[in-house]
Amino acid sequence: MNRVVHPIEQESFRRLRARLDTSRFPPLTRAVxxxxxxxSADLEYATDLVMDEAELERAHAALHAGAPVVADVEMVAAGITRRxxxxxLRDARPGPGLTRxxxxxxxxxxxxxxxxxxxIGCAPTALEELLTLDASPALVIGLPVGFVGAAESxxxxxxxxxxxxxxxxEKGGSAVAAAALNALLYHPLSTEETL
Structure with missing residues (x-):
């Protein structure tokens, strides 16, 4: 199913590319x-984000092959539009030494x-917990936000x-975490240009 791109989104990307040269990035890195x-309307993410193109390629293939997607909070889940x-979180209960x-x-x-x-776009403790599990993830989008534990996690x-x-x-959040995942979902399996 092809995604219909609204003219406002097209214009937004045109303006973004006029202000930020992303041509130096490989395709999936550029998309993210x-x-x-x-x-976020935050150009600093171009130098703040850390990722590896080969890892993105493997994750992209896993996503398009049906790998499950886990979100730490419902705001992240709500922002993921194609999966x-x-x-x-609704089922979780905090306990001694364990956040919800x-x-x-x-x-x-x-x-x-x-x-x-x-x-993970909200809770540093969610990212910290994931790191204790033997999850063998296809990819971790770890972009929690906050002044306590976010940068460290x-x-x-x-x-x-x-x-x-x-x-x-320390910046991050639900919107940017969902956006990073959407970039991989929106990017086609072929090398054609996308928004």
């Missing part, structure tokens, strides 16, 4: 950078097992060696 910048997601978000990650892992694409993700999209700073 542009979609995240588009969702059903698993989000277990961390428990939701455990519940989601029990449901989907290894090989999923994890999209993203640094831990990069140090883990798991295939990932992250960023260096």
């Amino acid at each position: 950078v542009e979609r995240v910048v588009h969702s 059903e997601t698993v989000c277990r 978000s961390a428990h939701a990650v455990r519940l989601a892992y029990e449901e989907v097992g290894p090989g999923a694409v994890w999209v 993203k640094a831990a993700l990069r140090e883990s060696g798991l295939p990932a999209v992250s960023n260096v700073s």
